[in-house]
Amino acid sequence: MERNIHNLLKEPCGVITAKKQLAPLIYEFTVYAPAIVHNAKPGQFVIVYARDEMSKPIPLTIADFDEELGTITLVVQAVKTGTMKLVTMNVGDTFYSIQGPLGHPSEIKQYDGTIVFVIGGVGVAPAFPVLRALHEAGNQMRFLVGVRSRELFIWEEKIKKYVAPDVFIEDGIKVKFGELVSPVIRKILIDEKISHVFVAGPLDMMNGTAEITRKGGAKNTSSAISHMLDGTGMCGGCQCNVGNETILLCQKGPEIDGNLADWTLLRTRLNGLKKQEDKYLSEFKANDPLYQVFLKQEKMFQGGAQ
Amino acid sequence: MTIAKSTIIVPTQDPAIRIGNWNQVEGCISHKEAREEANRCLTCPAHSCERGCPVGIPIHTILEYVKRGWMRKAVNLARWYNLLLAITSLVCPQSEQCEAGCVIKKSENDPIFFGAIERYLYEWECANGGPQIPALAKENGKCVAIVGSGPAGLTAAAFLRVTGYRVDIFEALPVPGGVLWCGIPEFRLPKKIVKNEVAFIKSFGGIKIYTSTSIGKRFTVSELRKEYDAIFFATGAGKPIPLGIPGEDAFGVMSANQWLFSINFLHANDPKYETHIPEFKNIAVIGGGNVAMDSVRAGKRVLTEKIQEVLAETSAGIIYRREEESMPARVQEINHGKEENMKLLTQVAPVRIISTNGRVSGLECVKTEPGKPDASGRRSPVIVEGSNFIVDTDLVISALGNKPNPAVIEQMGDVVTDRGYVVAVNGCTSEPGEFVGGDLSGGGTVIRATGDGKIAARAIHLWLSGQLPWPEKEKFINKK
Numbered sequence: 001m002e003r004n005i006h007n008l009l010k011e012p013c014g015v016i017t018a019k020k021q022l023a024p025l026i027y028e029f030t031v032y033a034p035a036i037v038h039n040a041k042p043g044q045f046v047i048v049y050a051r052d053e054m055s056k057p058i059p060l061t062i063a064d065f066d067e068e069l070g071t072i073t074l075v076v077q078a079v080k081t082g083t084m085k086l087v088t089m090n091v092g093d094t095f096y097s098i099q100g101p102l103g104h105p106s107e108i109k110q111y112d113g114t115i116v117f118v119i120g121g122v123g124v125a126p127a128f129p130v131l132r133a134l135h136e137a138g139n140q141m142r143f144l145v146g147v148r149s150r151e152l153f154i155w156e157e158k159i160k161k162y163v164a165p166d167v168f169i170e171d172g173i174k175v176k177f178g179e180l181v182s183p184v185i186r187k188i189l190i191d192e193k194i195s196h197v198f199v200a201g202p203l204d205m206m207n208g209t210a211e212i213t214r215k216g217g218a219k220n221t222s223s224a225i226s227h228m229l230d231g232t233g234m235c236g237g238c239q240c241n242v243g244n245e246t247i248l249l250c251q252k253g254p255e256i257d258g259n260l261a262d263w264t265l266l267r268t269r270l271n272g273l274k275k276q277e278d279k280y281l282s283e284f285k286a287n288d289p290l291y292q293v294f295l296k297q298e299k300m301f302q303g304g305a306q
Numbered sequence: 307m308t309i310a311k312s313t314i315i316v317p318t319q320d321p322a323i324r325i326g327n328w329n330q331v332e333g334c335i336s337h338k339e340a341r342e343e344a345n346r347c348l349t350c351p352a353h354s355c356e357r358g359c360p361v362g363i364p365i366h367t368i369l370e371y372v373k374r375g376w377m378r379k380a381v382n383l384a385r386w387y388n389l390l391l392a393i394t395s396l397v398c399p400q401s402e403q404c405e406a407g408c409v410i411k412k413s414e415n416d417p418i419f420f421g422a423i424e425r426y427l428y429e430w431e432c433a434n435g436g437p438q439i440p441a442l443a444k445e446n447g448k449c450v451a452i453v454g455s456g457p458a459g460l461t462a463a464a465f466l467r468v469t470g471y472r473v474d475i476f477e478a479l480p481v482p483g484g485v486l487w488c489g490i491p492e493f494r495l496p497k498k499i500v501k502n503e504v505a506f507i508k509s510f511g512g513i514k515i516y517t518s519t520s521i522g523k524r525f526t527v528s529e530l531r532k533e534y535d536a537i538f539f540a541t542g543a544g545k546p547i548p549l550g551i552p553g554e555d556a557f558g559v560m561s562a563n564q565w566l567f568s569i570n571f572l573h574a575n576d577p578k579y580e581t582h583i584p585e586f587k588n589i590a591v592i593g594g595g596n597v598a599m600d601s602v603r604a605g606k607r608v609l610t611e612k613i614q615e616v617l618a619e620t621s622a623g624i625i626y627r628r629e630e631e632s633m634p635a636r637v638q639e640i641n642h643g644k645e646e647n648m649k650l651l652t653q654v655a656p657v658r659i660i661s662t663n664g665r666v667s668g669l670e671c672v673k674t675e676p677g678k679p680d681a682s683g684r685r686s687p688v689i690v691e692g693s694n695f696i697v698d699t700d701l702v703i704s705a706l707g708n709k710p711n712p713a714v715i716e717q718m719g720d721v722v723t724d725r726g727y728v729v730a731v732n733g734c735t736s737e738p739g740e741f742v743g744g745d746l747s748g749g750g751t752v753i754r755a756t757g758d759g760k761i762a763a764r765a766i767h768l769w770l771s772g773q774l775p776w777p778e779k780e781k782f783i784n785k786k
Contacts, residue, residue, distance in 0.1 A: 004529070004532075004533060005525050005529055005530065005533050006533060008525075009474070009514075009516055013518075035519070035524055035525075036524065038524070038525070039523065039524060039525070039526065049480060053480075053573075054573070054578060054579045054580060055580055056572065056579075056580035056581045057572070057581075081580055082580060085580075096480070097480035097517070097518045098518060099478065099479075099480070099518045099520060100520075100523065100524065101523055101524065102520070102523055229564060229567050229568065229571075229572065229581075230478070230479060230488075230567060231478075231520070232478050232479075232520060232544060232711065232713075233544065233545060233711050233713060234544040234545070234546075234563050234567070234711070235560075235561060235563050235564035235567050235568075236546055236560065236561045236563065236564055237560070237564050239555065241555050246548070246554075246555060251713060262555075264664070265555055265664065268556075268557050268663070268664030268665070269555075269557050269664075272557040272558070272584060272664075272665070273582045273583075273584065275585070276582035276585070277582060280577075280580060280582070
């Protein structure tokens, strides 16, 4: 069947075809969405409303896509209510809405020198399609990933196809979290002459990496995310200050120049609604029947497998 | 001969009660009132009311039908000129359009309140079998793509289908309606009406609306060109104009788009919904248009709902740099706002956002006075030096207006633009096959958008049937 608009519009979009648990509270969803795969490029994201109109729009980077099957892969770590609602969904469910592909694609070309990926936790997922595309473009790469425990390093096999990762597991001494970037990664970034860094991880890690690359003069591409409502540049909720210029992450992002970004401001904007979010989350956890079912599955996983 | 004063009384919710709910503020007049009001029309030869209407609704004829009680004829005729009559009856600035021209008004009497009659016609229609689908031409096998499902897109779709075209509408958001759904709050335009109108247009058959489908991202314009006979761009003006003052990045400063989208679409005011809005006690809205009025009145309602939580004194106010008479908002909205205890700071301009730990804690303003008239003939405000003062606020909403999103225009072909808007000549852009209307070409109101939708539908039909040569490029450049 020819992949044109008329045919693609006849297809459903946003049906979950597979769900796999990767680690505690981290899930991989395969979603049938041929219309999204059609023009999707590495670095782009989707906005998902999980269950119904009461759900909040959540931006998620497209972690992988399969053009032949017409599926995209999303990796979700359940942290706030939005992601909690997502992980309670199962195979056969359809998202209330899925918009995308959105955002500016990554710049894929052959770069001078080695590209160093600095990845924290589930940051592996947004980095993966970029890693693969950069590999196919003939780049030399290193992959530094920091995780709190071994099982939290997801997609190890997939990453190993393209690069041998250096995994740093929190031990409280050499690899300490709670600091901006773990000291080992910091040392690598400072000691070795690095020209280009790609960062995906917690805000603290991106901020900390930017402090190092700014001094060392390395290029820094960071994959940042913020509150997004419509994804079309209408609301301005995802605004971010880069080099004293206000940009919208949904338009120019999610990849921004980490060296120029005002990370403190981004954090303030991200955490501004924390009080309301926490209150909503505790009510959700106490009252949502689907969450109770999910919790049982999650306990089985943590007790049994791996 | 003396003409009787208008006898209609539009039922209006008590201000003290309505600030605690989101129900529509204004109700509908009775059948008797509608006919009495229509009877006041002198059927003057000037037809000045019709000339005041951007889409030229034949108001005299409609009033004549209403006088005689021929309601079905009246509503069908009104719909033919203005498909979204239910919506425009609620949002049109009638006092500057049809009512402004009314000859009775010139003799210092009330004009004919056509907006109230239009509203009545819709209610009558709902109670009497709903809207009737007009005669549809046989499908001619051609298909038109419409980008955007706001008033311009919906109107164009309906008229194209009437002429025999199949239509696919692409909407970037999860629901159709555009500004009607996401921009105008429930208390002014109930969602039920928007839903009904969209359902009516869909019931024609041959019109499909694809939501969550952003053109330029999911499908490109060049792909649309390959598969559709014509494209009508009606994406509106979605890029908020920034305040352009220091400190604007602080948390607690947001565009009216974000504020109203959060409330109208994501129900952020409702604790059952997952989206939240910042906590606040004093909301300051900058601007003097309808969007500013909607924002401040929505703020008032949020504050009233949370009255138990917010113990301190609260306020909702407007900051506008010109005099009150220059405010572009509908007179009704300004009056309703005042009844709802909205503060009004006119001849004041913001100069700096004050924030504490990244959050807004105040707004520094200056007083202004009218200066020399600008290009539009209005006197531009001039800052009074040294008149700085601080407004106590923790939520600043900027409602300075919107421009079209440049990302949309980049996607279009070789189109001539003027100050960020796409130049339209009879609905055509300078790129053959691409049509434009609504706020993307500089409309500004819902009624203008519906008018543009109709103009574009006609242009598309004439062009596709070989009756209209594409306008030459000079025409676009000259129109700038």
